[in-house]
Amino acid sequence: MFASLHGNGPLTGLAFEFSPTVEQTAPDTVAFDVSGLDRLFGLPQDIAAAITRRASEIQIRANIALASNPDAAICAARGFSGVSLIPYGDEAKFLGTLPLALLAPSPELQETLDRWGIRRFHDLAALPPLGIAERLGPEGLRLRELARGEVERKLVPLEDPLRFEDEIELEYPVELLEPLAFLLARLVNGLATRLAARALATNELHLRLKLETRAIHERTLRLPVPSLDTKAFLKLLHLDLSAHPPAAPIVHVWLGVNPVKPRSAQSGLFLPTAPEPVKLELTLARIKSIVGEDRVGSPELLDTHRPDAFHVAHALMRAAPALVPPGGALMRLSLRIFRPPLPARVALASGQPSFVATDSIRGKILDRAGPWRTSGDWWTSDPWLRDEWDIALSDGALYRLYCSPRGWFVEGSYD
């Protein structure tokens, strides 16, 4: 038994609610297999009534037809308004009054049939098959079978869009993280089982919590590589909710995961070991809960001359830069930065700094190089301008000193 819907709206969604085998015949027509629904709903008219009821609930206006083969159902849905039930064996009689234009014959064939005075299904169905084959060829024969409602074929099914999501409506609001963890474990384990059944994994978890105040608390966790490690997922969710707790008790929990193909890469025998990605994510989440959300990651230099301009990216998730930084055999002198820079009191002699004092650094300047004048971003609201000196103090330490419109600062020490 097959059903067909012809109309406007999300017909495939409606069809998928009744059957996993759905064919999108045309933008405004779908056909689907309803075999077996008699056990659930009863007679074909009950199945049709259930479909009609659901269509009106989701405000879809469509013609509905049920027949023993998909093409008869499609023709009936396109040709008759409302609900059509075609009994088995009566297809030709039922469809007989429909115009032949419904079958969309080619223009040449349409012209020939018009000249013969054949305009309805029953006219074509009454013609002998041998004569049609001789005069109109295979297309004519196919049209005759369609007009008689005798075409037996299999549906070309649409793939059900994979949605991995689950939700729990709570009877009582949950206030603490521990009971919520049990609910999350149930959702995560269920979703992981469904993913594993389809040989899939996930790299993104979306958590949506409906609060007692009707507010929505949403969190998204991204993993560097696809995984199915439910323990890691639960720990990550736990750490994330500890760092970003909802503002009110929770009444509804929704969890969705993004299905992706699992990573299938084998490490080389002689490659250096690297942290296991999911474990690393968990470790970094734990460290973030200690030191702060934005204080862990891979440093990335910005394309600017502004001093100490960098960005902290998600750890190990960015590609290597095309331009490898200049390394070489020489050991480079490095700078240790004071963040924030230390405000300094500086004494000048002949326009050059001769003595510097901060809360922690104090001394006579024995040697110096500078000033190096730099400026930039003067076309923005955040310009910078500074004169830099490299200085050696009386205790032997080397520092970078700069003078900006805001005053004198010690930026860092050479080490």
Added chain:
Amino acid sequence: MPVVALKKQFESILDGSLTWQSRPSPEWVCSGVPEVDQATGGLPRGCLTEIIGPASSGRTSLLLSILAQATEREEVCALVDAQDAFHPASAAAAGVHLERLIWVRSAHSAEHALKATDLLIQGGGFGVVALDLGDTPSAIARRISLTSWFRLRRAVENTPTVLIAVSRQSNAKTCASLQLECARERAEWSGALHTSRLLRAIRARATSTQRSKTCSPVFTATAL
């Protein structure tokens, strides 16, 4: 039964072929500074190495050289920065592949830095884990108990990770398998004062203390 007799009996059962009390010698990796590598043999994996010295003694340059070598070997490294003193531009200039470096900024808290280091070592898979206490006041660094250092040493044992601690003075004491004490010798300048003066390099001496072996290689950190 005395311990010696028990040991002899056990070794006789094992056919005397196993030196069951000795630990395998660690693998050594390059620090990137030939003078230091020649003197010490490199840095031991699975052990704690301490780099100590005052400001401008070349500690950070040595650390960045070690990180540059490790990231060049495609190892993933972690730097726990207790005082937020890491300068990414200096690291990139020293040859550190920043995309293989995880930088943890512990917001001027030595306690957080220790916890983060412990978590990173427990996580495993790192080539180098460095704990930078270089600008942490000595009074605070001294407050870190020897138990904490012993815990870090135990955590890194039997792993391929080189654990490095940078500080002003020795805090880990006997927990460190290798200690490199840096001292500045002189700063090298070029050009005339007030005209074309340039800071060229720092010349430093690293005194290595590794059990009974002591050596003092001299290295130079060159400015860009």
